[in-house]
Amino acid sequence: MTPVGTEPELDDRILGGWLGRIAGNMLGKPVEQGDLWTRDRIDRYLRRAAALPLTDYLPEPADEGLAGALRPEWRQCVRGRIHGSCRDDDVDYAILGLHLLETHGFGFSTEQVGDLWLLRLPYLQTFTAERAAYRNLANGLKPPLTATYDNPYQEWIGALIRADAYGWTSPGDPRRAAALARRDAVLSHTGNGVYGAMFAAALIAAAFTAPGIRDALEQALAVVPASCRLARTVRRVASLHATRLPWEETLATVAEETAGLGWIHTVPNAAVLTAGLLYGDGDFTRTIALTVRGGLDTDSNGATAGSVAGVLTGARAIPAQWTDPLEDTVRSAVFGFDGVRISELAERTVRLARTGA
Incomplete structure (x- = not known):
């Protein structure tokens, strides 16, 4: 882990966050359907391909039956077939967050987030809470009503996947990052x-300056209400990890305790993410592999775990099997950004992080 003491080190950490988010997203994308691709099924798939321990992108399916169960985009996301990242909302929103800060600065309003969605984001590339909020915006509603009117997805994972740009541009300042993310999130979530x-x-x-992942998690927990279910679930995972309970048993325990919330709800996915980070223990490959193997919203969790791990380690420490196939290229549905270079996105993020205002 490199400190954030000089410009090259900050550059490397932010590039690591971008690369980690994209690689983690690509790793989880083929099996992104948590009610079908359970932890057991993902591991059976990997054992059949002799791919455990998982140290690279998912292998190709062994037969047509397995292929039919994967997401349609799997052909662009499995090892040996990747040539740049395929389009995904988990990356689109990171790009949109960067564009928001470049356009409106750190004093942006929730209304400006909505305006940028209408201008830059195709309606059919939004899902669940974001689609409900987008529809409400188009019908003339204003925040916070955009989040609450005819929206049964208010506590799902969509706002969480939009948060990275606020963390990358607030290195070592988790409270500021959380305040920015909240201003964005209330457009669509509660x-x-x-x-x-x-x-x-x-x-x-916090990952920019914390001595390790447990300390970063403690700092992150400090910005949300201690009694909320998300905080209680994250602390539960951390306590089970502290007892040296195996990763599989930790996830099985917390899955029982969060049963009924659904595979796209924020709370069970936060548990999978926290377990991947803690049991990954700072190792980039192990972190994203465990997180994706944890199931539920695999591409979203893999993306966030990769972002955190990439900031912790820096881009130079991410193994080449994750970064080389990306070919420094992103596909995106955000108007004006399709085909943009990952390195360019990182450079633009660094400029914002340095100005900080």
Whole structure:
């Protein structure tokens, strides 16, 4: 882990966050359907391909039956077939967050977030809470009503996946990152949906200066209400990890305790993310592999775990099997950004992080 003491080190950490987010997203994308691709099924798939321990992108399916169960984009996301990142909302929102800060600065309003969605984001590339909020915006509603009107997804994971840019541009300042993420999140989410975004942004910001992942998690927990279900679930995972309970048993325990929330809800996914980070213990490959093997919203969790781990280690420490296939290229549905270089996105993020205002 390199300190954030000089410009090259900050550059490396932020590039690590971008590369980690994209690689983690690509790793989890083929099996992104948590009610079908359970932890057991993912591991059976990997054992059949002799790919455990998982140290690279997912292998190709062994037969057509398995191929039919994967996401349609799997052909662009498995090892040996990747040539740049494929499009995904988990990366689109990181790009949109960067563009928001470049356009409106750190004093942006929730209304400006909505305006940028309408201008830059295609409606059919939004999902669940974001689609409900987008529809409400188009119908003339204003925040916070955009989050609450006809929106049954208010505590799902969508706001959490939008938080990275606020963490990357607030290195070592988790409270500031959380405040920025909250201003974005309330456009579409309430309750634990908002807390998830604040937690993720703070966690990424803390990763720049924390001595390790447990300390970063503690700093991130400090920005959300201690009694909320998200905080209680994250602390539960941390306590089980502290007893040296195996990763599989920790996830099985917490899955029982969060049963019924659904595979896209913020709370069970925060548990999978926290377990991947703690049991990954600062190792980039192990972190994203365990997180994706944890199931649920695999591409979103892999992306956030990769972002945190990439900031912790820096880009230079991410193994080449994750970064070389990306070819420094991002596909995106955000108007004006398709085909942009990952290195360019990182450079633009660094400029914002240095100005800080």
